[in-house]
Amino acid sequence: MYPAKFDYYRANSVEEAVKLLAENSDAKLLAGGHSLIPAMKLRLTQPALLIDIGKIDSLKNIKANGSLEIGALATHARVAASADVKKWFPALANAASLIGDQQVRNFGTIGGNIAHADPASDPPTVLIAAGATIHVRGASGTRAIAAEDFFVDLFTTALEPGEVVTKIEIPNLSGRKSAYAKMSHPASRYAIVGVCAVLSMEGDTCKEARLVVGGAVAHATRLSEAEAVLKGKKLDAAALKAAADAAIAQVGDDAMGDITAPADYRRAMVGQYLQRAIQSALG
Amino acid sequence: MASRVFGASIKRKEDPRLITGEAKYLDDLQLPGMAHAAILRSPHAHARIKSIDTSAAAAVPGVLGVFTGKDFMDVNPLPCAWQAGGVENHVNTPRVLEPEKVTFTGAGVAVVVAESRYIAEDALQLIKVNYEVLPAVVDAQKATQSGAPQIHDNAPNNVCMEWSCGDKAGTDKALGEAEVVIKERVVNQRLIPTPMETRGCIAQYLPATDEYTVWMTSQAPHVMRLLMTAFVFGIPETKMRVISPQVGGGFGAKIFLYPEYCLVTALSKKIGRPVKWAETRSENYVATTHGRDHITELEVGAKRDGTITALRVNTYANLGGILSTIAPGIPTTLYGRLLSGAYKIPNIYCHVWGVYTNTGMVDAYRGAGRPEATFVVERAVDMVANQLSMDPAEIRRKNFIPSSAFPYDPKILNGLKYDSGDYDKALGKALEMVGYQDFRKAQADARQQGRYLGIGFSSYIEMCGVAPSAWIGLPGEGWGAGLWESANVRVHLTGKVVVTSGSQSHGQGHETTTAQIVAEELGVPVEDVIVQHSDTLGTPFGYGTYGSRSASVGQVAVFNSLQKIKEKAKKLGAHLLEAAVEDVVFENGKVHVKGSPDKAKTIQELAGAAALGYSLPAGMEPFLDDTAYYDPPNCTFPFGTHICIVEVDAGTGQIDIKRYVAVDDVGKVINPMIVDGQVHGGIAQGVAQALWEGAVYDENGQLLTGSLMDYALPRADLLPSFEVGRTETPSPTNPLGVKGAGETGTIAATPAVVNAVLDALKPLGVLHIDMPMTPARVWQAIQKG
Numbered sequence A: 001m002y003p004a005k006f007d008y009y010r011a012n013s014v015e016e017a018v019k020l021l022a023e024n025s026d027a028k029l030l031a032g033g034h035s036l037i038p039a040m041k042l043r044l045t046q047p048a049l050l051i052d053i054g055k056i057d058s059l060k061n062i063k064a065n066g067s068l069e070i071g072a073l074a075t076h077a078r079v080a081a082s083a084d085v086k087k088w089f090p091a092l093a094n095a096a097s098l099i100g101d102q103q104v105r106n107f108g109t110i111g112g113n114i115a116h117a118d119p120a121s122d123p124p125t126v127l128i129a130a131g132a133t134i135h136v137r138g139a140s141g142t143r144a145i146a147a148e149d150f151f152v153d154l155f156t157t158a159l160e161p162g163e164v165v166t167k168i169e170i171p172n173l174s175g176r177k178s179a180y181a182k183m184s185h186p187a188s189r190y191a192i193v194g195v196c197a198v199l200s201m202e203g204d205t206c207k208e209a210r211l212v213v214g215g216a217v218a219h220a221t222r223l224s225e226a227e228a229v230l231k232g233k234k235l236d237a238a239a240l241k242a243a244a245d246a247a248i249a250q251v252g253d254d255a256m257g258d259i260t261a262p263a264d265y266r267r268a269m270v271g272q273y274l275q276r277a278i279q280s281a282l283g
Numbered sequence B: 001m002a003s004r005v006f007g008a009s010i011k012r013k014e015d016p017r018l019i020t021g022e023a024k025y026l027d028d029l030q031l032p033g034m035a036h037a038a039i040l041r042s043p044h045a046h047a048r049i050k051s052i053d054t055s056a057a058a059a060v061p062g063v064l065g066v067f068t069g070k071d072f073m074d075v076n077p078l079p080c081a082w083q084a085g086g087v088e089n090h091v092n093t094p095r096v097l098e099p100e101k102v103t104f105t106g107a108g109v110a111v112v113v114a115e116s117r118y119i120a121e122d123a124l125q126l127i128k129v130n131y132e133v134l135p136a137v138v139d140a141q142k143a144t145q146s147g148a149p150q151i152h153d154n155a156p157n158n159v160c161m162e163w164s165c166g167d168k169a170g171t172d173k174a175l176g177e178a179e180v181v182i183k184e185r186v187v188n189q190r191l192i193p194t195p196m197e198t199r200g201c202i203a204q205y206l207p208a209t210d211e212y213t214v215w216m217t218s219q220a221p222h223v224m225r226l227l228m229t230a231f232v233f234g235i236p237e238t239k240m241r242v243i244s245p246q247v248g249g250g251f252g253a254k255i256f257l258y259p260e261y262c263l264v265t266a267l268s269k270k271i272g273r274p275v276k277w278a279e280t281r282s283e284n285y286v287a288t289t290h291g292r293d294h295i296t297e298l299e300v301g302a303k304r305d306g307t308i309t310a311l312r313v314n315t316y317a318n319l320g321g322i323l324s325t326i327a328p329g330i331p332t333t334l335y336g337r338l339l340s341g342a343y344k345i346p347n348i349y350c351h352v353w354g355v356y357t358n359t360g361m362v363d364a365y366r367g368a369g370r371p372e373a374t375f376v377v378e379r380a381v382d383m384v385a386n387q388l389s390m391d392p393a394e395i396r397r398k399n400f401i402p403s404s405a406f407p408y409d410p411k412i413l414n415g416l417k418y419d420s421g422d423y424d425k426a427l428g429k430a431l432e433m434v435g436y437q438d439f440r441k442a443q444a445d446a447r448q449q450g451r452y453l454g455i456g457f458s459s460y461i462e463m464c465g466v467a468p469s470a471w472i473g474l475p476g477e478g479w480g481a482g483l484w485e486s487a488n489v490r491v492h493l494t495g496k497v498v499v500t501s502g503s504q505s506h507g508q509g510h511e512t513t514t515a516q517i518v519a520e521e522l523g524v525p526v527e528d529v530i531v532q533h534s535d536t537l538g539t540p541f542g543y544g545t546y547g548s549r550s551a552s553v554g555q556v557a558v559f560n561s562l563q564k565i566k567e568k569a570k571k572l573g574a575h576l577l578e579a580a581v582e583d584v585v586f587e588n589g590k591v592h593v594k595g596s597p598d599k600a601k602t603i604q605e606l607a608g609a610a611a612l613g614y615s616l617p618a619g620m621e622p623f624l625d626d627t628a629y630y631d632p633p634n635c636t637f638p639f640g641t642h643i644c645i646v647e648v649d650a651g652t653g654q655i656d657i658k659r660y661v662a663v664d665d666v667g668k669v670i671n672p673m674i675v676d677g678q679v680h681g682g683i684a685q686g687v688a689q690a691l692w693e694g695a696v697y698d699e700n701g702q703l704l705t706g707s708l709m710d711y712a713l714p715r716a717d718l719l720p721s722f723e724v725g726r727t728e729t730p731s732p733t734n735p736l737g738v739k740g741a742g743e744t745g746t747i748a749a750t751p752a753v754v755n756a757v758l759d760a761l762k763p764l765g766v767l768h769i770d771m772p773m774t775p776a777r778v779w780q781a782i783q784k785g
């Protein structure tokens, strides 16, 4: 509740933030503060310097133009309410609307969320399913990282020290059907299990399925076995069941467990929520 | 009077200041020169303190002092004010800081006082404690078994006390002869009360007068002063004033005397400056009392026609590592003696083990013992119904104490009797509200479609306004004090009324309901009444607010005091009207001669005349001012039926509450809106115990649910809109006819939900699921089927 002493700078531009990060080894970026501040209050982290990027307006834009670009500082509430997001990739708008509670959604940002890489977060799951690209900027310039390569482990990303997430780019998904299905933790509302399905359909037949699970495993992960099962199939109950079984088998011993949801349960729920996500995508 | 004030849903007088943020809670208070304390808490559940090095902390700029338990050996351990009645209690209570040994994670071992809380927290990190870590035990039943770690020298096998009530031989015999006997092990899991406002304390010591003023988040400021002065510090109670400012909820957890309050008080003298300690939520979760935590083996016997003949209960009640103020009284008097529920059960025997474990202190939490008893009884009734394929409503009806049987002696109440009741009427009303027959049809249809709907009942009784003092006190039920209440009413010379009372309000709306009683009796507007409480200076002694006792005890004292005021006003009015006292009446705020209401003296005129004293009857003292002390002749016994309808998703184990119907009978209702509010909040907490809440310690005594990210409180979006109804059976115990409404929701709701879930899963062969019924547990039960 009482953080250790720290200094505070407000960065007015990405360049300034990058410079400050390069100059101060014990610094952390502050976006919505909804993961960082609680950790500081419990003294789990004690950075010497906070670099507040929250006022950099250029990082707040959401625009659709060939691809959908979402600035790192877009709050979950704005992502959930954005007409562009709803049109372009409704699963993301839905996932954002299911994050925490209204207060969390009003403060938390999509960039902070993915940089923090909580295994129970929602955005990583949907961003991987969309084939999104994460744009970052560091002292040595900009980089683009595929969402699939961005999430490395529990609270661990491909970000190098000193890099700032600037925006997230989602390719044109027109013609795909997508949905996100989530079981929330009763206290935190984080995902116990979240599955995102992005489907290319030809009539009843699935041309391609991108299926991603989060919450149940250390970081959001493609369910490639289940994807393979569905490719070229009619998505009837039997196919869905086969995909669910494949997903459960793939998650296997990687399923995480805690007092609310033991591993065997989470594993089984991957199958349940996979089917629910697909059914909901098919509408 | 045109419209009655008593019984009207008037808006709460206290709300404007609460809603606008004007109310000052403890942490809002600032005293000149105030220093701040932070407490170092044990990270181990069971350990000996070998040494503590405070030197680095003491050297931090801005630190005023660093102290350990050894610095307070002149301060007595805290008292245990309610021990289990009639048996030996092996008492161990906390000291302000533990000097030698800690028995739960979160026990205080050192304190830093500094210019700011931030500095104090920085310094806290520099204190080095050398612990010898000892093996821990957290499960109350395991703690009593041989080989378990021993926590206190005076409590072999960690048993604090063994207590029993009822008829052992009769119950054994009846179970032996019963046509059906069902056994089950039920766990009433540990809960964390979680009031919105955590605890806190500010103490100021003035050397010139040798007096302390202590502000603290308490439901019982007078009792706090009594316990601190008489037991902990050994000073006259006149040397201490205790003030509970606006208190943001308590649910029982703020009844008790805590080590931190005594610590901060002692520090204020040591440091010579006012000292504040405000609890963080993390501290609240480990160091404030928890509730429930029973493991119970129950056996219920019945005839084939559904008549229940016997109930035998063996309960392991977890009391935590050390005793909180009234811990042993909760699983004994408030639990065992309530095990007859709403039913004629001819043979009951209850045995309770009060057990020390390496967990946080356990004490009263909303309902306190009665939810645990109701859970046992309402599950037992459902188990019998299920075994005999009887309708759960029918079996309740069959076993209810009939309305003709009151006052009813359930025999295990040690001489007290249920005051009044009509259990069938409340059940009937609830069945009607829910549309029972229609539901059973809908349930059958849903099952055809593979959907699992269920209905659950809870026909509870409870016990409020625990009294009389001569019953609850030593040696009867072990309570180490009295349980009466007091109130003073002053009618100022303009006719404005000030009530001071020993009750304390921390969310219940006393300022409104008390004003309603005054307005009704004296005929003054509600706006003309102010109610002062929560300061030992200027209020008469009272035992505080808990156990739904403020209406049935505290406000009866107000009522009795008003009768004295009215008597005096009548005498004065007769004198001024030049009539005989026998010829005048006090009606609608006026005294007039019977039959001539036009020539009257208003209460305002009488108050003025009494205050001026120009013309008083011979021998009458000036002013309308009187005090009453009320010790009830009996407890009151609210009752009702709650019905819950759920749908279970068999694929995920998730439970959706479709409807929740509650019919409560709390006796006469002073303010229906306030009662509804109490019922709503109580149901939310009761539902939460069934489905979401549960404190979990790992086997080393670390609290795994130590934050609001892990401990699942009820949230509005998980609950349906409650359908609340009422029957009104006045209590014959007191002149207001009130019973008590603060805890019914929590007491009733939990088994209603559990019974509903099990009803839904009946076709899948599921007979039992431990609480909280998380989706994972429900799903696992379905898999086992």
Ligand SMILES: Cc1cc2nc3c(=O)[nH]c(=O)nc-3n(C[C@H](O)[C@H](O)[C@H](O)COP(=O)(O)OP(=O)(O)OC[C@H]3O[C@@H](n4cnc5c(N)ncnc54)[C@H](O)[C@@H]3O)c2cc1C
Pocket: A028, A029, A030, A031, A032, A033, A034, A035, A036, A037, A038, A072, A073, A076, A098, A099, A100, A101, A104, A107, A108, A109, A110, A111, A112, A113, A114, A115, A116, A118, A120, A121, A122, A123, A163, A164, A165, A166, A188, A189, A190, A191
């Ligand atoms: C009660 C509660 C419930 C929640 N429930 C959910 C939920 O259901 N689902 C869910 O997904 N999330 C949930 N969250 C997390 C929430 O979404 C957070 O907002 C998010 O994790 C962090 O975003 P932020 O903007 O607050 O980041 P901050 O807390 O400011 O920062 C988090 C971390 O990311 C770094 N960082 C921030 N921005 C950038 C950037 N642009 N580039 C590089 N590094 C950066 C910071 O230095 C810090 O280390 C919940 C949080 C709370 C408090």
